[in-house]
Amino acid sequence: MEREVAIIGYAQTPYEEDADASREILVLRAAREALASAGLSRDDIGTVITANNDYLDGRTISNMRLVEPSGACLKDESKVEMDGAYAALYALMRLLSGFHDVAMVIGESQASVYPTYAPGVMTLDPTWDRQRGLLNEVSAAALQARSYMNTYGISEEQIAAVAAKNLGNAVKNPLALRAVPGATVEQVMGSRMLCSPIREMCAWPATDGACAIVLAAGDVARKANRAAWIRGVGFYHDSYLTERPLDKMTSLKMAADKCYAMAGIEHPEVEIDLAEISELFAHEELMAYEALGFCAEGKGGEFIDSGATRMDGILPVNPSGGVLAANAVCAAGLARLAEAAMQITGEAGDHQVKGVKTALAHGQTGLCAQENIVYVLGGE
Amino acid sequence: MKSGEGLKNVKRMSVPFAPVFNWSVGNWMEQFFDGLKQKKILASKCAACGRVYLPPRMICERCFDKTEEWVELPETGTVETYTMAHVGVADNGELEDLPEPQIIAMVKHDGADTCMAVRVDAQDCNVGLRVKAVWNAEPDGVLDALSAYRALD
Numbered sequence A: 001m002e003r004e005v006a007i008i009g010y011a012q013t014p015y016e017e018d019a020d021a022s023r024e025i026l027v028l029r030a031a032r033e034a035l036a037s038a039g040l041s042r043d044d045i046g047t048v049i050t051a052n053n054d055y056l057d058g059r060t061i062s063n064m065r066l067v068e069p070s071g072a073c074l075k076d077e078s079k080v081e082m083d084g085a086y087a088a089l090y091a092l093m094r095l096l097s098g099f100h101d102v103a104m105v106i107g108e109s110q111a112s113v114y115p116t117y118a119p120g121v122m123t124l125d126p127t128w129d130r131q132r133g134l135l136n137e138v139s140a141a142a143l144q145a146r147s148y149m150n151t152y153g154i155s156e157e158q159i160a161a162v163a164a165k166n167l168g169n170a171v172k173n174p175l176a177l178r179a180v181p182g183a184t185v186e187q188v189m190g191s192r193m194l195c196s197p198i199r200e201m202c203a204w205p206a207t208d209g210a211c212a213i214v215l216a217a218g219d220v221a222r223k224a225n226r227a228a229w230i231r232g233v234g235f236y237h238d239s240y241l242t243e244r245p246l247d248k249m250t251s252l253k254m255a256a257d258k259c260y261a262m263a264g265i266e267h268p269e270v271e272i273d274l275a276e277i278s279e280l281f282a283h284e285e286l287m288a289y290e291a292l293g294f295c296a297e298g299k300g301g302e303f304i305d306s307g308a309t310r311m312d313g314i315l316p317v318n319p320s321g322g323v324l325a326a327n328a329v330c331a332a333g334l335a336r337l338a339e340a341a342m343q344i345t346g347e348a349g350d351h352q353v354k355g356v357k358t359a360l361a362h363g364q365t366g367l368c369a370q371e372n373i374v375y376v377l378g379g380e
Numbered sequence B: 001m002k003s004g005e006g007l008k009n010v011k012r013m014s015v016p017f018a019p020v021f022n023w024s025v026g027n028w029m030e031q032f033f034d035g036l037k038q039k040k041i042l043a044s045k046c047a048a049c050g051r052v053y054l055p056p057r058m059i060c061e062r063c064f065d066k067t068e069e070w071v072e073l074p075e076t077g078t079v080e081t082y083t084m085a086h087v088g089v090a091d092n093g094e095l096e097d098l099p100e101p102q103i104i105a106m107v108k109h110d111g112a113d114t115c116m117a118v119r120v121d122a123q124d125c126n127v128g129l130r131v132k133a134v135w136n137a138e139p140d141g142v143l144d145a146l147s148a149y150r151a152l153d
């Protein structure tokens, strides 16, 4: 990239079922804390990009009253109505334009406020699928999971192993909503069946929370307290879910390839030390291993069985607990970026993995991961 | 946020949000619906690449152009993937247990390149199962003319 850009500050609120705070206060806490961690003040901010959703917030132009808590008053400000990882992309572009040196990026939502599964239904084709009442986030993900399992011979236990790993990891993340000490495959397999093969512990939990990161370019980044440099980014959009093969994540693979080319990564399975993946449902993490080139096509099940992605494995995935541990919609992918940055700067606390020099973060939007974005971050 | 004692859920304000939008279904879906009334399954076809869309789409995303041809497809197809749904989304937007589990499948009609998400009336299902459309004898409207699919004998 012409201009080097780094994540120099970050903060997440605790993820809760029903946060005892308004959205404005959640955003204020995350934004102030992120800015403080960057060692900057509001005067230093050039541009503010938020990720929020009119439907989730129950108001149109839902960023409007976030001007105050995001620090955006009388500043360059805009919004994406997608995952926060895309807000970070927008901010990155603003910095690469050369017009700004510092960007504040915020994602937030409160599932306790909106009807949890209605937004997913609202994303369906209104003239047919929505009228038929069969598809929703869970049944759509179940169709994706079955398709993947059938093509590649993946077992329910291998999918459950993702949930057991991530919910177990979450115990060491004080901000996680759902943490299960010593979570086992048997425990996951015993949780309530929602839509086969998706069980309750393999599906995201309804979550309140916010995440903020501070991006900086040029001298500001070089002089910062800490820096996780953005080495590459890639993003692609796939077809509507009934019009594409569901047994693979084509847009994620393309996004990863683009990102790796930019970051100069040729062997992701060796060169990447850690990944934070947006697995809204457990099977998506296995599919992502393949799309991200961590293992060969169809080998996602074997890869989790090998222990490679455990906290003490060769390529730990989701030491934070991932999205299965907390899914504040619009903040989830941004939180992956924050977590990946924390691992690079050595500030991940109890879930810190040793020696992380190159980390990957993934965000997604849309039913069955229709759109995917991948970042590679590096240290000095 | 732990900023004060007894602050938990001080007050909840209900904000109704129930707009009704009147979408045009578009000429293509209208033809599809008209077909269903006559128990015909009509799909749109891209003249450039030959891709057959069911439900019909007006635009071929690959060719970046309108689909101009129509083809009538047989009532038979193949299950590409399926789920046994134990829950659905209730009117209040939360998950609720279904009275009976139901099989939802992505069915690719013979001759189509895309899938339709449909209900399959069967005890069991598997990927590759051959199925046939079941027409509703007394549909309420056009949307439930095609009621479900059943396994081909």
Ligand SMILES: [Zn+2]
Pocket: B046, B047, B048, B049, B050, B051, B060, B061, B062, B063, B064
């Ligand atoms: Zn075409």
